Amino acid sequence: MTDLRHLRSDFPILGREMNGRPLAYLDSAATTQKPIQVLDAVDDFYRTKNANVHRGAYALSSEATDAFEGARAKVASFINAGGPNEIVFSRGATTSLNHIAYGWGLNRLSEGDRVVLTIMEHHANVVPWQLVARHTGIELVYLTLDDHYEVDISGLSDLLDERVKVVAFSGMSNVTGTLGPVRALVDAARSVGALVVVDGAQLVPHAPTDVQDLDADFLVFSGHKMLGPTGIGAMWGKPERLEEMEPAEGGGEMIADVGLYESRWAPVPHKFEAGTPPIAQAVGLGAAVDYLEAVGMERVRDHEHEITGYALKRLADVPDLTVYGPGDPERRGGAVSFSLADIHAHDIATVLDEHGIAVRAGHHCAKPLLRHLHVPATARASFYLYNTLDEVDRLVDGLLDARRVFGLNA
Amino acid sequence: MTDLRHLRSDFPILGREMNGRPLAYLDSAATTQKPIQVLDAVDDFYRTKNANVHRGAYALSSEATDAFEGARAKVASFINAGGPNEIVFSRGATTSLNHIAYGWGLNRLSEGDRVVLTIMEHHANVVPWQLVARHTGIELVYLTLDDHYEVDISGLSDLLDERVKVVAFSGMSNVTGTLGPVRALVDAARSVGALVVVDGAQLVPHAPTDVQDLDADFLVFSGHKMLGPTGIGAMWGKPERLEEMEPAEGGGEMIADVGLYESRWAPVPHKFEAGTPPIAQAVGLGAAVDYLEAVGMERVRDHEHEITGYALKRLADVPDLTVYGPGDPERRGGAVSFSLADIHAHDIATVLDEHGIAVRAGHHCAKPLLRHLHVPATARASFYLYNTLDEVDRLVDGLLDARRVFGLNA
């Protein structure tokens, strides 16, 4: 086992009790906990370097700018981007996807153009395209999941024609843990000259990511799901795409000149960063990236494979439990959704909460997927580098107790 | 004098040296420093309550939600809103203005409709309207400044007709300190049924604000300019306006239901808050509001009047110095822009930086205004509750040294 137990002491909240039990935090797909290294970086920024960036002609402002731009460079190298200028900071994956939909879509797509999505997309990769569709008349087309919870690409070639302008999909489902079939979708998109947008919100935090290998046009992710602060995320874009894309937001810092009726934009990436950016949060994300790199993303991935595999094995012993997602832990991520007998997902979560175990229950912002699975809500356990096999055991015990509480034999 | 000197020890960064001198931070119009109360609130959130909001069925997530929604309630009461649901969190004033321009403007304005702005607007209240104009064909119309740096409303009645759909203006200029003529502009807008948008980025931090008195439709502001963290801001909207406005961003948390091709929105304010919000930053803003209320916004305002008055008086003694802005400290804010002889603003800032004094130099994201003033850049000192009269004296000494360095008699 890639034992990462020693890291737990870096996370103050993991020392907390919940309902009288030690907190077992199994909701990292929603948001992750933060190590002191990240908290200290943020705090230190405010205590010693805080100033607005880019605009200053004084040393403090230049220190702040260096910290902010230094974070950009760290994030760039974390995903092996060509350089810092390929990274655009934002509030998070959702905002970045909206930027792409508006900045690229609203300006370059028109009636009858198609955007291909998968049924497993998070609302963040559905609703922005719907909003842009209202203004442009583009059509959304969905790939579905097969019986093994894998994206069904059998009909892909029939679907491909010159109307397809964008293929946008999640690198990993936050519900089923399904990995997006990156190679097939990128090749398909390339064959018709379509843009490739990868929602990496659940991908980048959990496995080594190399945008050179990925070969997409855009990749988005959120800091808070990878040990970083809330309020920060990033979009990586191919330089050509960033050049041709229009800004979705206007304001200070993103301009070369502002006239009364027209303006010219600053160079990439600044043209996409209107206004005062989330400065301290970017610095925090830089520290999160440092932390993850020190652990090693391979180890993070291996640890999660191990824990997910163990969880799938142990959950199979719980009577009447159904896991929604691929069975092979090496071919899926660490988000494990399930239902248990006739016990509603919220009731499962409440029982587990009494055991000190935090799992999510609901539609996980993926209503199209849940409809496809014919289930109104699931409970979901999701793992990160700080989770342990013990916590999986506690999860199973909690589920058996839920059966008891609901009058089912344990 | 409203002596607030004792507050300085709450701000760790103010104890710092800059180029061998105690830091005199005179750039609060760009961003403010943060008291430990705010830093601790953010840190404590991450250490004890961190979880994603709204979605959780476990106690930790409900604690996080309570902290986040509690911050919304604090912000609402700080500006005397009708209730927390009138507050929409965002990344900052810029994002909020873009939300209004896109959410309201893109959906409800069309060719030939007019948006009235003033020449003193920050780019954040210019560029979003220009972007929306590209898609809708709306026209921008500007009120100008008179010789006393006041918004010239003499031509207002000629300008008003049924084409005017929005009147959007800054409550206080970040360059000249000019106060927006709220009463006149609100009345004018009402007379033709136009929407009133107030950019309160420089207003809300510096004086008591009561949205009931203001009687606008929207008011936006940024947390980082009022002792709060970066990455957080807010939009207040009249309930009717928030109801009728479409969301500009799509994603999780802002929906009631998501179909494959269409979705329904969650109730206000959630429909405007797509994705994971800046949770810890909202909590920090709540703490900033607590801090400001404990000091008292009247005292904040009085302190700034006093210090601005003193600065205007002392600067008048520096030869060849021109202040761009109203002369009466009670009728302006605490942003004081100036030029000095033929010394470029950046050179002024560099000399002052050597004296440990942080002032901003440049166009202050207000190029239309600087063109109107026929000056490519100004130096700007701006004050907040932690500044002192001593710092003004140091500013004046620094400026005299700039004269010496540039070979002008002191």
Place this chain on the structure above:
Amino acid sequence: MSALDELYRQVILDHYRSPRHRGSLKGPHIHAEGLNPSCGDEFSIDLIINDGVIADVATQGQGCSISQASGSMMTEAIIGHTPDEARALTDTFKRMMGIEEGESPLDPEKPGSVLGDLEALQGVKKFPVRIKCADLPWTTLADALDRSDA
């Protein structure tokens, strides 16, 4: 009894598994729908009011045991009563749950005397996140009664 067992009492599980007055009504009726967007629970109600009395009621929905059981018990409690009595009951319920201000209306000496089966939902109060589950049917009912102007 542990807090969990108090929450999931037998009577609640029974209403959850066998909800009363399930379905929809034909004919002149009032319809209202409620949604708890944060968890996705849904609840809808049809009411027929004859001669100033709630003559029939039917509900549909999906969600956790608490929301569905609360709705099921509600149907039994309001049928045969006037809209005003149903409103009063709603207030009583909301006061019991701490959703509306005011002293708890229950008599600790005589459990079940004021709200019948519904008193079993008291256990939810120890689980603040779940209170809105119990409340969803009642908010939907209030909405329906408002529409009826009855």
Place this chain on the structure above:
Amino acid sequence: MSALDELYRQVILDHYRSPRHRGSLKGPHIHAEGLNPSCGDEFSIDLIINDGVIADVATQGQGCSISQASGSMMTEAIIGHTPDEARALTDTFKRMMGIEEGESPLDPEKPGSVLGDLEALQGVKKFPVRIKCADLPWTTLADALDRSDA
């Protein structure tokens, strides 16, 4: 000398206040514009290249003393030289300022021997925020030379 006095040497102030080769050129010329968006400094350059030599140059712009003085000194340094010599000079300048990697090309024994007046800009190195001011004219020049394909 204090860092400030080293930054704002007499020769720099002189070029700032009386920039050389100011204006624009008519006829077949190369034109390029540079902007420093963060501070708003602007610089534009016209070049006439005759028989492989920079025969005339004129600049316009606005900005701080450092950017404008750097541009003024640059004009004097490149006029009469070939584009390749101007490129080499650009590299030498950028190395002196630490903008490009490589050892400083200057001879500490003989100040002014390598870059003439331009060596006065060394004082900027103590002010990292201002280095891009000194660099603006040179980046604009490089841009102009690239366009000329000369």
